[in-house]
Amino acid sequence: MIKPIYSITPFTLLDYPGYPACILWFAGCNMRCLYCYNPDIVLGKGKFSVQDARDFLQSRKSLLQGVVFSGGECTLHPSLILLARIAKELGYRIKVDTNGTMPATLKQLWDEGLLDYVALDFKGTSQKYHDITLSDTFATFVDSLTLLQKNAIPCEVRTTWHADLLSIEDMDAMVTYLEQRGYEGKYFIQYFRNGVKTLSPLPYTNGHLNPIRLSTEKIKVEIRTT
8 A cells, every 4th residue: 555645743733824734744755955854754655545644634624624735745646636635525725835846736736626725945046946956846846836826826935044055145036036927925934944854964054034125015025933
């Protein structure tokens, strides 16, 4: 039996804005982001089957309103569509955390009415994307962002920031890029977590960004601390 899910977080008030939710963490990823603090999930194997997840969601449907599909990279798994159908049948709202490399999967979810919210990772400028992710997937990120914009899919864009990987000038360029693509709303930046196990060892960083200075008339930059 295929087991796509590495672990399950049974309750969160932080990961799905406005809704008590659970998180299904899918094993594996097609990126190797230097700062990734989920190396066990990215490099590990699944421990829970689709049936295990169905049973869990069934048991929690009176307590939760949302389910977050995360990872790793959940959109790599063919079983994501099936699990989204199951979750929707049980009455859950569905949020997908994604690196944007599988826009066709996002489109299928949206077309089937299985997608309520997306958190899209913006890893870096096109010039630094490969150095950060060890993948050549900037074009698919652009396709995913375009899909979200074209269909007015509720979403947020977010970036993990380490001062040695992205300069303040890079962050300015990323905000400008989003604005030029027509993105409006909140742009979340989360600081690199010092002192945790990551895919690649990175130096300690204590840099800080000024969200007010980075913000524009249409894009509000917020620092996410949790």
